[in-house]
Amino acid sequence: MIAPTPATDSPRDSYRATADTTLIRGACPHDCPDTCGTIVEVEVSEDGQRRAVAFYGDPNHPITNGWLCGKVRPYLDHVYHPDRLIHPLRRMGPKGSGEWARISWDEAIGEIGDRWRGIIAEHGAAAILPYSYSGTLGLVNMGVSSGRFWNRLGASQLDRAICGAAAEYAVEATLGARWAVPYADTAHAKVILIWGHNPASTAPHFMPFLKAAQRNGCTVVVIDPKRTRTARTADWHVAPRPGTDGALALGMAHVIISEGLHDEAYLAAHTVGWPELRARIMEFPPARAAEIAELPVEDVIRLARLYATSQPGLIKIADGLQRNHMGGQTVRAILALPALTGQYGVRGGGLAYSTSGYLKWDGEAVNKWHDCPPPARAVNMNRLGAALTGEAADPPIQSLFVFGSNPAAIAPNAALVHEGLRREDLFTVVHELFMTDTAEMADIVLPATSNLEAPDLHKGYGHTLLRYNHPAIAPLGESKSNWDVMRLLAAEMGFAEPWLHQDADAVIAEVLAATAARNPRLAGITLERLKREGQIALELDDGAPFADGRFPTPSGKIELYSQRLASDGHDPLPGYSGKFDDGRMDRRMDRRRLAGSSDISSGSRRDDGDPNDSRFDPGDALSLITPAAHHFVTSSLANGPSQLRGEGAPFVEIHPADAAARGIDHGMMVCVENGRGGVMLRAVVTDGVRPGVVASPKGRWSKLFGGRNVNWTTSDALGDFAGQSTFHSNRVWLRPVEE
Template sequence: MPDSISISPRPGSANDAIKVRGACPHDCPDTCALLTTVEAGVAVKVQGNPDHRHTGGVLCTKVSRYTERSYHPERILQPLRRVGPKGSGQFEAVSWDSALDEIAARLQAIAQRDPQAIAPYSYAGTMGLVQGEGMAGRFFNKLGASLLERTICSAAGTEGLTQTLGGKVGMKVEFFAEARLILIWGSNSIASNLHFWRHVQEAKRRGARIICIDPRKTETAEKCHEHIALQPGTDAALALGIMHELIVHDWLDHAYIESHTIGWPLLRERALLWNPERVAQVCGIPVEQVRALARDYGECFVNGQPAAIRLNYGMQRVRGGGNATRAVACLPALTGAWRHRAGGVLLSSSGMFPVNQAALQRPELRAGRQSRTLNMITIGDDLLRSSSADFGPKIEALIVYNSNPVAVAPDSGKVVQGFAREDLLTVVLEHFQTDTADYADFILPATTQLEHWDVHGAYGHTDVLLNRPAIAPVGQARTNTDIFRGLAARMGFSEPCFLEDDETLCRTAFSHRDGDRINFDELLDKGFATLPGPDAPFAEGRFLTPSGKCEFFSARLAAQGLDGLPDHVPNHETAGTSASYPLAMISPPARNFLNSTFVNVKSLRDIEGEPLLEINAVDAAVRGIATGSVVKVFNQRGSYRVRAEVSNRARPGVVHGLGVWWRKFGLDGTNVNELTSQHLTDLGRGPVFYDCLVQVQLEAESVL
């Protein structure tokens, strides 16, 4: 690193301070508006923008410390080339020209044989439309590389909502404050949806009843009136049980059902199979809790009061996650909850944003070439495959950006084996030497959110946000877009679209032939703009499905040979079915990290402590485990050593491996994904992180 570069903030004169509007880039429903205070060219403070109604000047602990990421002493500030064995983390500094020249030459040699042997791997390290798949999409389309199914988070729920409501759409988050009943289903909102929790608190002050449905007794569950601790993967059964009671007691809006739904007679027949006793047995909860939940929901209809459901991604990370989402999404149409602006369901609002992905990513650059599609969940298996007629060419090159697959992908023992291949060219765009970067041939230093242009939609509200660069790139860091432009130029890609700058790409994101959907001047002026739309989107039906109705029965699923109705789909690995692995394990995120981001920020890691396995006192006692014990958690895929915490957050028979810690911070260089599988969900080909059986045993190490 050149001597003239400092990565420590340098305070300047107060008169020099400016505030730059931006947006939080992280994978969170809140998508906060930021204000970055800059003094003498250095960012000294990041805070929430008080003018943005959803942010209200408040940031989570993680993002309020964002300058610690941008000026982190371990930040990578120049290109690095591997000099040691893969995984050793041994690198030497090289120039940008040297790195890009060598990478481009090696990619060209592979592409001449078969460009499908080159694959991207990316996800939501930034949610930005420009630094995400903007210029990167153009590069890989022109190259003809393999396509990637980016399904690691929300694919099952996306498909479930699409088949039922027509897309990732729902009620507006701000109106939860007016609801009389709120079901928080599969979400630890205090940790992962902070600004939504403000609306919950307001509703609670107005007398609303708040119920949390979650296998784990989270911080959110502790603050609700009731916690329903169902078995992992049984959410659809509970939703069908609610339907059963709505039918039996006639807590139904027959007019809404008649006018605005399809498939009611078939759904009614199925729901009547799910009496409270059956539901209680499947879900592992008291039968009266099933009845009371349905009564709470049904009586809102009887009393003309709005009932709102906030879904999140925990419930869909099991085999039946798509069906579970479908089942819950049917409930508001049964009681006509959609008639109220404070009624309905919200999993994601991202389907409301008119993003022009084609203009950003330019799929026509493939020029009709066929490309195979890889699923990011199965990267462990795919990196170990040889060329075949079914699979296509062996993967010879992998370009990773906005992701840390060695830490976050399931069945990580296989993922590590694949990344350790000496014949695999691996290029990683990163801020830090993550678990994945340790296996790179080249690490290319990327800019953080404070250093580049970007534009963001949201999945928890309906505002578009613009991010302006607050500071110049630190060290030799370059934007993702610049890196892909540099590779494109070296590979002879001469199309004008590779020369467009980032502000142009920001404008392109919401541009359409019939006119821009977002006023970009408003974004430049305020930093955010609100999408137009009705307060109660489905009060008069008008769903986004082909029929225009809420589709209890999906003809599209039936045409694929799938069940057209939602149903309970048991887990791939169902609790109580294995003598060798008797415990169900879920792996919810640690509160002070966001997936694997922020794990290396010491102040946050100090708050979080260390990787833990939460275990109920009943399960701990029979194994001789106490808080602080080192335990071995294992199954047929691998093993993971971690400290235990005996906790009432875990129900008997279920343990919680808190994630996603970097492997290098684990007791033996692994993390909880050593145990998770590459199985896929029923709909959407998503991951099943919470569909996992394990055994836990006490290790010989003493208790701390």
């Protein structure tokens, strides 16, 4: 039974529970570090039907503090959207034709099982690829659902490197763990560098803490090629060329060392590789760094002095910073700055990236590796299009099962992804709430539950609260949770292991107990207590992260020189390579596929793949960045009426000088293209982006806007560390077009 929150917890008189309503605690499941606490008001009809009538932030959550962002505030419109999928469907016409027939769950699961048994007999289970990501961040409906069944099946593994792989690798190799300064500790900072990050849109509950620090005299600097919502509130906005942040950090380090602003005693006591790094830093005097970053040299010097002399100094980064060819080394260079100035372990100083390192779920409890066949090959999710069109050839991918993601909209090199999804011999199953771009290409579509309809456990990566999500209403129609589908598939495939058939609460209890056995921070935290109290904060040591001067690295110190990187074939020192996207064509693509001259808006390719195409003059190229939309969570919620109204029509921002040079006026339709593909967008002429840069937010559903989005231009090349995506290493060409 769900223990309802007392009516007095309601933050608004207009939503105070009555005898006919119940308040249910939950957690926002979407990909945001804030992982907000929510309250759902539920009315129960005379016939016992439960309907959610209000949705808002839990005032007893120390981060949410009673308010939600504009993305999820209208969540009930999402739950009760008239386009919700509520029955299983089978494709009847050609892929993408929109011709469907309703079928039963028994028919759907039976057909999936029959097709998979045939594929396994001919090619082996590695010919089946599950593809999932952050449609929900729940322990059960993402973590366990992405592991147990697929491992038992022996399917291909998914290398989940689209978001923060390079930064995670860099932080753990350098500091040993992803530990972060609590939001509240920003009150102690004297300077905060928000670097390649826009928390106003992607971590909104950090913003009140940031503004409070400013009112307390803290100087806030935003380093970003675009004047974001966060940058508009900063004391100083620094706009380097995309992908040059590593050179900027090394240039700052040069100034700090040359002017004696570094902490030699701290470096000697707490780092490995300081002499080697010092030599590397001397290769990047401020003039060179300024030239690379295309900034005034005075700004490099001023920024270095400000950071080094205003202590405590905090650097806050997120994942957009490292989605380029040099992302991992960029993060490594930035991580060196708090080491140079002795800021790690200082309250209000150091690094704010992720709190994920405080609690990692027990991998065996989540995945059951020991009870499964040896892991099959790994397919990098950034290379999905290439994998579906032949790169994964041994065996070829014959079936794709997608849940918690919409790769046709969010994966790079979308033309190649769409080509792969159109394969008639590819058996594709999509488990979704809506008929997304990816679902349109499926053979079987299964209806999924919303967060209000399934239990789960959530942990933040911007704080250290655990929050249980009580289901508030019954699943709509015939929708089922991710985990319930995995249980059905396990039964269909004849897998009898009990851990494939537990209900969600049993899974949570097992993973909690297994993790608590090795992590004392979970002492006393049980499923029963979480269900009763709603949320529990992890017990952390007093003081700032690394306050005791010890780091969970092999050396126990900050590893400026990383043997782990050296062993993995990387430069063991932070550096800058200057590698950028060519953009004119993707030389891995079959040139015959690129032939054709149809207009770009029709969905066929216009370019002929010739790198010498006159439209692709290197001197006219612009760097395209694809920041987070303010109203979507990547592609999640991107079909919501209020979110679409808030975001407006698809657009690209371009600097006035770049627009004038190309004959582009504000509001004009432009073609944004390169050798991978192109998209039609509305031009927004603004000095909010620096010269040489254009920006278009990610996350649009192609089906809602002419069949394409900005990912028809982005590259599926991999970054320097951990198979990282390179969305922001992207050169494009813009030209005006007729309406």
